[in-house]
């Protein structure tokens with residue numbers, strides 16, 4: 208019998224999630240049954256969707272999310288002892304998973320060719336696939352076009368901007384500190400602006416005098432309205448998320464965008480990365496190749512310790528991370 212720990216969400220979040228919204232529960236895992244594996248978790252991911260999806264589930268629920276671990280015991284021959292796996296079993300130190308369960312979402316760790324295993328919840332995981340398919344399938348950027356990305360210094364945004372550079376675009380990022388903006392420029396972004404201090408409308412007119420062709424929207428809100436208002440005819444917007452509003456308790460006032468959508472004939476499309484679930488490996492192979500060849504750089508914001516997952520989560524929502532926020536268990 209293995210003693211395990213996990214985080215349970217006890218009550219719906221109101222505004223920024225509070226420590227008391229969670230409870231750490233210690234429990235004995237039963238012996239595994241046929242088709243199950245026992246996994247020792249090594250890396251846990253903290254992501255914005257854990258906030259965004261909170262209202263959809265009745266409480267209490269086990270905090271879901273991707274993690275990386277090693278199979279310790281197995282009654283599934285596809286996943287022998289020692290096999291590295293990704294699961295969606297969330298914030299826990301040991302877990303029992305079933306690879307045939309849609310919610311457990313077990314898959315073999317991709318061949319990372321020597322890269323850090325934690326990347327399997329970042330650039331070579333769900334966030335990387337989000338960037339890859341959202342940009343390439345919805346924005347469809349062409350060489351020479353101008354791409355803007357918000358949330359640019361985060362897990363998804365850093366990959367979006369670097370893929371756009373690889374595709375020959377001019378890339379403008381928005382992020383929440385001057386340090387993040389300097390780092391983005393060191394990655395090859397043509398311009399990066401601190402959305403908290405600049406006049407976004409003004410800096411965009413200067414940085415993209417011929418207008419914006421593609422916008423990868425991670426944040427929503429007024430910043431996105433300003434960006435969309437400066438798009439070129441037939442511009443494409445991939446709406447990935449709206450983190451600026453996840454902690455809001457009331458609907459904010461909104462700029463009317465229809466004028467721009469109509470007269471600029473914009474295409475604006477929301478998406479969930481699972482649309483391309485069967486093709487994630489294609490994204491992972493390209494991203495691993497770009498990292499190995501030096502065309503793409505990754506950075507992680509690592510928090511140590513199971514007891515600190517809540518702090519890592521709230522820190523990420525408040526912008527403490529540069530690159531992907533992960534927790535080492």
Ligand SMILES: NC(=O)C1=CN([C@@H]2O[C@H](COP(=O)(O)OP(=O)(O)OC[C@H]3O[C@@H](n4cnc5c(N)ncnc54)[C@H](OP(=O)(O)O)[C@@H]3O)[C@@H](O)[C@H]2O)C=CC1
Pocket residue numbers: 254255256259333334337358359360361362363364381382383384387425426446447448449450451452478479480481523524525526527528529530531532
């Ligand atoms: N559609 C899909 O399938 C998916 C969507 N997403 C979405 O992509 C977005 C980015 O996720 P991810 O890369 O994992 O997270 P990040 O690594 O970017 O972390 C979140 C970042 O959001 C920024 N942020 C917080 N509050 C605000 C605000 N009020 N305005 C602007 N930015 C803010 C912070 O950076 P800063 O310092 O710059 O403010 C923070 O670091 C989210 O909206 C998420 O929900 C993610 C995965 C899949």
Ligand SMILES: C/C=C/C(C)=O
Pocket residue numbers: 255256259447448449479480
């Ligand atoms: C799968 C993730 C979705 C969002 C909105 O973050």
